[in-house]
Amino acid sequence: MNNLVCTNDLKCVKLLATEEGDKCTVNEECKYGACVTGYCYNFESDHDYPHSCSDDNDCMSKKHKVYGIDSPDVEVPGSCKCGKNPNGTKYCDLFNYDYYGKKYVELIADFVSSSWVNNCNISDKNAMLPCILSYASDDDIEEY
Numbered sequence: 001m002n003n004l005v006c007t008n009d010l011k012c013v014k015l016l017a018t019e020e021g022d023k024c025t026v027n028e029e030c031k032y033g034a035c036v037t038g039y040c041y042n043f044e045s046d047h048d049y050p051h052s053c054s055d056d057n058d059c060m061s062k063k064h065k066v067y068g069i070d071s072p073d074v075e076v077p078g079s080c081k082c083g084k085n086p087n088g089t090k091y092c093d094l095f096n097y098d099y100y101g102k103k104y105v106e107l108i109a110d111f112v113s114s115s116w117v118n119n120c121n122i123s124d125k126n127a128m129l130p131c132i133l134s135y136a137s138d139d140d141i142e143e144y
Helices: 099-112 125-135 138-143
Strands: 004-006 012-014 080-082 090-092
Touching: none
Parallel strands: none
Antiparallel strands: 004 012, 080 090
């Protein structure tokens, strides 16, 4: 099945199905793809997009509760990456719970739960496009 992921303790669990605050061992088991210190988190940016930056500390998340220990809320740094623009201006990457970050993760979840995806080897990136073109509906092809 293409909707399972292997955890660090070698168990198969449903991909992107574990809710925020629940225990996890790998990012892929969390609903919005962020497993940190053994718990799923939904991190959201403290800035609107696009947000220019010079380093990762310019890309902080909103303050967030820490799961599993008694601790004050924390901010986590995001990623500051070079933009594909004439000036080489750097911009903050999306957090998993930002609007477009959520849309991306929801699209992946929709993809792996489609009825035809079991005909595909999703671990082979070169096989994906031919498989999508062979088995997906016209609406799915346009979406993916």
